[in-house]
Amino acid sequence: MTDGNTSIWGLLYRYASGQPLNGSGGYRYLSPGAGRWPGWKRQAYRLGLPALTLLTAVRPRDGLALLALAVILIGWRGRRTMAQRRFHREYIAPTLEAIRTPLGLALGVKLHVDPSLGNLTPRLAKPLSPAEVATRRWYGEHVEPVLRWTPERAQRGLWAVQLWVRPATSKLEVFRRPGEQVGPRIELNIKTPYLTSEQRLLISSIINSKIPVADLVESWNQVGVEVMARWIVRKRPPASCGYAQVLEHIDRLKEWEFYLGQGVGDKPIILSLQDDSPHIAISAGTGAGKSVLAQLLAAQVLRRGGRVIILDRKGSHRWALGMPGVDYCTKPHQMHDALVKHAGVADQRNDDALHEEEGWDPGPRVLVICEELNATIGQLVNYWAEVREKSDPKKSPAVAALADLLFMGRSAKYNVIAIAQMLTARAIGGPEARENFGVRLLARYTTNAWKMLVPEAAMPRSSRTRGRWQLVVGGVATEVQVAFLTAAEVRALAQPAESPDSALSSDVTSNGNKMTLRQASDNGVIPWGYDAAKMRLHRKDEAAPKPCGKDGKAFLYDRAELERWASSGKR
Known part of the structure; x- marks a missing residue:
């Protein structure tokens, strides 16, 4: 041949x-x-x-030894192959058949499923007989340690070498291109250039039904000649976050930035009341930690010299009792008076801002916390119905004041936190008022609550982990583990930070009625913030007080002259 x-x-x-x-x-x-x-x-x-x-x-002796080793390797490989075939038969083959049939594709569909996803492999395990249990126990005690001795020592040696050369190899990291870190996944490749939205929805439904892995993130890529779909496990924030993480971050933030907790990859989640929104809506079921979240923000406001107004009929913020800078209102008449008063202050700040330069500081930030807003609005309405005279307006002035704060809060540095289990438009004063909440936080939410508050964002699966929230800003949901603080930790955190020329816990210094400019601003002697007051002094204002001493490097001013300066500025 x-x-x-x-x-x-x-x-x-x-x-x-x-x-x-x-x-x-x-x-x-x-x-x-x-x-x-x-x-x-x-x-x-x-x-x-x-x-x-x-x-x-x-050489029979050497040949038999190698033959025994070959039998062991073949048996191990055969067992692995049988497991792979069973996995393919149970998951991959039926899923491919379900996808190919409606798409009309006999070939050109490839599906990859990582066995490590969820509990796919354990679901295929069958109960072991007593003999199998005994055999596996004997194998694990006598055979496996011998087989693993050499590979383990080799791995330890490799780790030692890697640690030894680490000082040299670490310098080469700058030349290494980062690759795609996908991890365990479900990946589908279809030899077709395009799939319609209905076809993609059908395929997604098939994958979720045939491959029982919960909480997957889906992505599609239709660029090129093939369509590629990928499902990966959603990454989660850390399971807990506490006082240490809060202290690590809050003093680095700007005055309008607030630390919420840790997100995916243990990254800090920062909320901006200047860039994102002046007002915050919190919606969650009972026991989700609504008050914990509110007190975290309140402590940061107090630490920076601001004020906190709490409308709390049920008494969820006992940490605030006796705290400087906190108006704790638990009765309807207290809530009514506080809202009317601060709506007037905010209105005055807005009027003053009209005559000031861009970026003028109206004074310390004021945070208004409205606990259980659905019930609070009803109590305010009932209270006004009891006390109003015939000549008084029918609408509760407190409810109107709350609406005013929502519409003019940014320039006046007034921020409202509205807390409710179901934050309906009626509870907040109408759909127009609810649109002022650019930052919305949800936990233990239902489908109805999500669609009502953030219909523009895709709804992730609700977590039962305590303190796990979804922060939604601009239609994008970010999962965050909110920091949990005890009452003692909140009170410690709320103490104003030390500064070289101030003693924020007192109205005056040891020099009698003399105080620094920062102390006058923080204690409300002058209506402007510290930076705004310095700018007024630099303008050579005729009514500005003259220094009468020094406290360290900071000038001291007479309190009476400061008050006259403040009154002339208001006029």
Whole structure:
């Protein structure tokens, strides 16, 4: 025979090189290609078995030892192959069939499913008999330690070498291009250039039904000649966050920035009341931690010298009792008076801002916390119905004041936190008022609550982890583990930060009625913030007080002159 495909030499070459003996194409050496095995694996079996047989015949002891090792390896590989086939039979094959049938694609659909996802592999496990349990226990106690001794020592040696060369290899990190870190995933490749939204929705439904893995994040890529879909496990924030993390971040933030907790990858989540929104809506079920979240923000306001107004009929903020800078209102008449008063202050600040330069500081920030707003609005309405005279307006002035704060809070540095289990438009004074809440936080939410408050954002699965919230800003939901603080930690955190020229806990210094400009601003002697007051002094204001001493590097001013300066500025 002289034909290269049918000659004895051609058969020997194909046998030794791992190619199919019939000479058919499509079979690759490194990957399976058209065959079930890659070429290198067929080559290893074809050359290894005769060599092992010959060695056994020439040197029986060595041959039997290698034969025993080969039997162990083949048994281990066979067991693994059987597990892979069962996994393919239970999950991949039925899913591919369900996808191909409606799409009309006989070929060109590839599906990859990581066995480590969820509990896919444990679901396939069958109960063990007592004999199997005993055998596995004996194997784990006597055989596995022997088999793992050499690989473990080799791995430890490799780790030692890596640690030794780390000072040199760390300098090469700058030249390394970061690769895509995907991790366990479900990946679907379809040889078609485009799929409609209905087809993608159908495929997503099939994947979620046939492969029982919960809380997956789905992404589609239709660029190119193939469509690729990927489902990965949603990454989660840390399970807890506390006082140490809060202290680590809050003093680094700007005056209008607030620390909420830790997000995915243990990254701090920062909320801006200047860039994002002046007002915050909090909606969550009972026990989700609404008051914990509110007191975290309140403590940061107090730490920076601001004021906090709490409308709390049920008494959830006992930490605030007796705290400087806090107006704790638990009765309807107290809530009514506080809202009317501060709406007037905010209105005055807005009027003053009209005559000031851009960026003028109206004074310390004021945070208004409205606990259980659904019930609070009703109590304010009932209170006004009891006390109003015939000449008084029918609408509660407190409810109107709350609406005014929502519409003019940014320039006046007034911020409202509205807390409710179901923050309906009626509870907040209408849909127009609710639109002022650019920052919305939800936990233990229902589908109805999510669609009502943030219909523009995709709804993630609600978590039962305590303190786990969804922060929604601009239609984007960010998962965050909110920091939990005890009452003692909140009170400690709320103490104003130390500054070189101020003693914020007192109205005057040890110099009698003399105080620094910062002390006058923080204690309300002058209506402007510290920076705004310094700008007024630099303008050579005729009514500005003259320094009468020094406290360290800071000038001292007479309190009476400061008050006259403040009254002239208001006029």
